[in-house]
Amino acid sequence: MRRLAILSFHGCPVARLGEKDTGGMNVYVLQLARELARQGTNVDVFTRYHDPNDPKVVQLEEGARVIHLKAGPIDAAKEDLFDFIPEFLGELYAFQRSEDTTYDLVHSHYWLSGRVGMTLSQKWDVPHVTTFHTLAKTKLRARVGEREPMRRVNVESLVMQNVDAIVVSTEEEKQDVVRLYDAVPRKVSVVPAGVDLDLFEPIEKPIAREALGIREKRVILYVGRIERLKGIEILLRSAALVEDIADTRVLIVGGHPENDTEQDRLRALTAELGLQDVVTFTGAVEQAELPNYYNAADAFVLPSHSESFGLAALEAMACGTPVVASRVGGLKTFIDSGETGYLVPWRCPEPFAQRLEILLANPELKNAMGTAARAKALKMGWGHTADRMLECYSGLSCDSWESVAGD
Template sequence: MRKIALISEHASPLASVGSTDCGGQNIYVAHLARQLGTRGYLVDVFTRRDKALLPEVVAFAPNVHVIHVPAGPPVQVPKEQLLPYMDAFGEFLVEFIRHDPVGYDVLHANFFMSGLAALQARRALGIPLVMTFHALGKVRRLHQGSTDGFPDARFDIEDTLVRVSDCVVAECPQDLDDLVSLYGADPGRISTVPCGFDGAEFAPVARHAARRELGWQRDAFSVLQLGRLVPRKGIDNVIRALGCLRRDHGMRAALYVVGGNAEQPSVQATPEIGRLQGVAKEEGVADSVVFVGRRGRDTLRLFYSAADVFVTTPWYEPFGITPVEAMACGAPVIGADVGGIRSTVVDGQTGYLVPPKAPAALAARLATLATDPAHARQLGEAGRRRAQRHFTWAGVAQLMEAVYAGVCAGACPITAGARRAAA
């Protein structure tokens, strides 16, 4: 039995997903850890202690424990401000691993700061390092410019990690291309392994039953946006598309926005809601936009199943787990033609791809689905089959197991299965 150290400095598997810094990476780490535990591995997830009373070790799932690392103040700190604490994180990691009675076979770092901390353990203890970035600093800076809160030091750290990691995991073909073109990565040392969904969490629910439980109108054309409420997710674009739909196509739609920093939606808890409310008022659709608040993952299948279409149009997206979850629930997906979304959504087969920041193009696709519900159902069913075939967490863990075995044997395999999953 092998033992794996999953390192995820700001994204704990124990956190409530949907708030500002809790999203896809939390889900990725939680489900990968569970699946590896199910497959017989011992897994420790190292994440920063962000509350004073958290115990050092928490049992998370069979064979899986979460280790809270004392690095920086034991309070929530925006991830953009965590870099100064990574030396302390790495020092703790080295000592913890050095005194572990079993010993770790692989370090799997998630995000560049985790990679920086893991480098200390790799250098001190000689344990192979697998690196998943989840987002690349150079890509983020291209899209966010001066609003990017990470320091420029991120670029050199990522360059080093790309060069010295035993294997870099790309989450989609676009991620691989960015690693090669922007970082000079050796394609032979990159394995492509996607993200996934859990079939126990996400499966279709009869639409009318889901709407009845959520209190939605039975027959209104309903659009769902679900995820973190931050500007780069392009929720304002979806709201503007509702305005275009009303003005240019003479059609109305209800938009449900799920996410935020609290279950009760408020500008105080989630300032982005205030900005989005202003956009809705400007577009004349304030009466059609409902901010739901954050919801537990045990209820999300109801939202995906209740919607006529799931829409996500971020400026950029390293992978994007929500389209896969929506597909697993049988919802057609309209996504921005960026990053991982262009490899999960098949244009014209499981939904549509549209340019980001293009509300008129999005509105045209919404009108197509609203006027042809049979076609929308066909897209949703095709998406469900695609999700089941390519994007389960069990399949992801199997591919990752091959990556771990490869680095332990001194290689970084790009398996046929990984290629098929990314296709």
């Protein structure tokens, strides 16, 4: 049976979502590993310890597991992790020897893992596929003041030159890797991300709100990491412009309640705007709890400056909640503006407030968009993503990686 090594060096797929450095990529790795295992591939996901209580091995399901490896202090900052790659590799080799196993292909996620993948591909003489999820040069162009280390830019370029295949989520991302990094176009495959349709499905709104203790008439929701690139300030300022905001609850899901300078800044802005009785910063929540949040909401808002895909928006749509989002990146590929929500081309509060007011004031329109959003999401389950990924793997190997599920 084929055996795949997935590398997610800095982001553990079983870490709590919404905290610093955990988000859509973690979900992507987790769900891809599970779906590939269901289709007949043995999958080991290698990541660093993110919590001292982490078990060495976490069984996701039959044929898929997460292996935690030592790589620097658990609380090491992401910008320092590159220096711990040698330790990570040493731990991975030791684990491989203890299991007496080999791998047929390496799939790395994010630039740090890409550098690890280069070494493993050469040592094991197997193909290396990489998915960056975000790119330094794209982020630097998305928002004034955004900063990325030059080391990241250089490593991304190096990995693209040496890798066998680059998987991106959208045609726009493919254009970025070719135009900004001179990647070879034939190496780049477009494989859209998916959504867990079993977990994210419609629930009666009163039931979802009761579960969360929400009493307000209207609910506006954001889910994701708490960082400037996500544009949460735009959401707060747009909420302040919405009429009759007093009977509305704005939920900001994600982040850590302590030692988070960006969340502290947003809390201060909330008070400045007079929204302290309207806005709730929930902190990170378990993924199993997210369907209640998505279903409780009248609208999901994602005012990002840049999104390679925007998985949280697709999760909201799967729950039948219309989305108001920036017209950037992957969001443009699955949100049909005017049908499943709205795409806003400007990163300023007024147009977001206008779209929110339209949805909040028109229940029939909101429900129709929610129904259309669910229908769109039904076409984007993780099974489709895994099928496309296996096709990519097969193109690099003499042996087929096509699904053997049910054999």
